Amino acid sequence: xxxxxxTQPGMFVQEKEAVTLDCTYDTSDQSYGLFWYKQPSxxxxxxxxxxxxxxxxxxxxxxxxxxxxxxxKSANLVISASQLGDSAMYFCAMNPALTGTASKLTFGTGxxxxxxx
Amino acid sequence: SAVISQKPSRDICQxxxxxxxxxxxxxxVTMMFWYRQQPGQSLTLIATANQGSEAxxxxxxxxxxxxxxxxxxxxxxxxxxxxxxEDSSIYLCSVLLLDTQYFGPGTRLTVL
Numbered sequence: 001x002x003x004x005x006x007t008q009p010g011m012f013v014q015e016k017e018a019v020t021l022d023c024t025y026d027t028s029d030q031s032y033g034l035f036w037y038k039q040p041s042x043x044x045x046x047x048x049x050x051x052x053x054x055x056x057x058x059x060x061x062x063x064x065x066x067x068x069x070x071x072x073k074s075a076n077l078v079i080s081a082s083q084l085g086d087s088a089m090y091f092c093a094m095n096p097a098l099t100g101t102a103s104k105l106t107f108g109t110g111x112x113x114x115x116x117x
Numbered sequence: 118s119a120v121i122s123q124k125p126s127r128d129i130c131q132x133x134x135x136x137x138x139x140x141x142x143x144x145x146v147t148m149m150f151w152y153r154q155q156p157g158q159s160l161t162l163i164a165t166a167n168q169g170s171e172a173x174x175x176x177x178x179x180x181x182x183x184x185x186x187x188x189x190x191x192x193x194x195x196x197x198x199x200x201x202x203e204d205s206s207i208y209l210c211s212v213l214l215l216d217t218q219y220f221g222p223g224t225r226l227t228v229l
Contacts, residue, residue: 033216043207045160045220047118052216091159095216104175105150105218107159 002027004092004108011113013082020067021077021111023092029053032096034075035105036066039089048090051075079113087115119144119212121221129227130200137196138224140210145190148213151183154223155206163208166193200228 003026013019025034036048051059051066059066067076075094079086089110095103120143130136140149151163163183164172172185186194197204205228211218 035217037220043154043209043223043225045209045211045223047217047219050217095218103213103216103218104162104165105160109159 002029002032002094002096002106004094004106006092006108006111008111009109011111012116013079013113014116015084016081018078018080019082019113021079021090021092021113023075023077023108025073025075025092025094027073027094027096029096032094033103034066034068035093035095036064036075036077037091037093038086039091039110041088045091049077082115084115084117087113089113118217119146119214119219121210121212121219123208123210123221123224125224126222127225127227129229132201132228134200135196135198136200136226137194138208138210138226140193140195140221142191142212144214146212146214147190149187149193150211150213150218151185151193151195152209152211152220153206154209160209163195197226200226202228204228 005024032053034051038046049061049064051068063080065078091110092108093105122141124139149166152160163178164174166172166187184196207223209223211220
């Protein structure tokens with residue numbers, strides 16, 4: 001079974017500063033994918049970034065980067081130059097396969113990020 | 118990615134009634150998923166819907182309560198049957214594209 005742990009229920013960051021949202025995971029699978037999603041108050045789930053377990057480089061998408069430490073089983077999301085629009089819930093998730101087969105996402109409990117002026 | 122729409126976006130229903138939620142995607146996809154997000158909680162997978170076959174339900178979810186249709190590769194429906202206040206949640210569909218799940222905007226359901 002897979003498990004995702006997000007230990008920060010809420011975080012504050014000042015506008016233009018960087019923030020790290022923590023995510024640790026537990027799995028016995030050799031191949032897996034790690035994801036981060038953003039959920040604004042509107043309720044939609046927005047895909048942010050993906051990291052494959054065999055990817056040697058940390059994933060980067062614009063202001064988002066994923067600090068992947070495989071030995072520690074952590075996949076922290078780093079948001080640089082925070083903006084007011086980044087205020088939302090952030091969910092870490094994983095699935096057990098890298099290939100395009102049926103895969104179930106396991107989600108963490110989420111971290112609510114509030115960006116302040 | 119994909120453009121995914123859901124109808125209705127929100128609804129308020131009386132207990133004992135049923136609501137059908139539609140999910141439409143702008144490209145053909147093999148795998149579609151339905152999730153429930155109860156207030157203040159994370160997402161829980163209800164079922165996986167493949168075109169041309171019966172949906173596969175997760176533990177705790179049954180077809181009689183959450184019947185799903187998948188008539189073609191771009192469309193699916195989820196029905197929430199015989200609703201109770203405990204069914205008040207956001208219901209989200211998602212599609213699998215190149216190892217990543219993309220979500221629809223969600224349907225916010227309140228049951229009185």
